[in-house]
Amino acid sequence: KVRASQINEKMKLAAAYALASLISDDELSDDNVIADAFDPRVVERESEAVAKAA
Template sequence: MKETYVFIGVSIANLVSKEMIRSMNEDTIIFAMANPVPEIMPDDAFEAGAKIVGAGRSDFPNQVNNVLAFPGIFRAALDVRAKEINKKMKQAAAYALVELIAKDDLKPDYVIPKPFDPQVGPNVAAADTGVARIEITYYDELEKVKKIMGK
C-alpha cells in the first residue's frame, strides 16, 4: 500500500523525481520549496500524479512565501502597539489565509491565495491574536476590499 501522502521540501534542487511521485499515494500533496529551483518542478509533479503542488517561487501557483503573512502581521503589530510578534500571531495569520479561499473555489492549483491578492494583508492584519494593547477594527477596510473584489 502506498503510504506517502505529503512531501514538504526545503532542501535542494531536483531532489525528487517523477518516479518518486508515482510511488506515492494518488492524492499526494507536494510542497517543493527549494528556491530558485525546487526539489521537483511543479509541472513535473502534476504530470507524475500529484494532486496538489506548491512551490516557493512566484511564477508557479500555490506560492508558499512569508510575503503572504508578514505585511499583515507587521501592520497589525504596529497598529495595536503589540510588544512582540509571537507564535499566536503567526498561527492567526495562517488561519486568516486559509479562510480566504472558499471551499467551492479550491482547485489543485489554488489552495493558497496569491501573495498580492488585496484581501491578504487586511485579513491577516485583522486576525485576532489577543495581544493588542489597543483595540482597533479592520472591518471598514475589509468591506472596501470585498467591494472591489465583487464579494
C-alpha cells in the first residue's frame, strides 16, 4: 500500500495511460474516448498504475 503525500507528473501520466488503456481500438470513437467513470476496472487499473509510479 502506498501513502503518497503528493501527486507528481509521473503519477499523473500513469493514471492517464491506465485510463486510456481501458478503451480498445474497436470502442474508440468521437463520443467514446475514455472509460466510463462507473466502469469497475477504472479504480483497479488506475490505483495499480499510480502505486507503481509513486
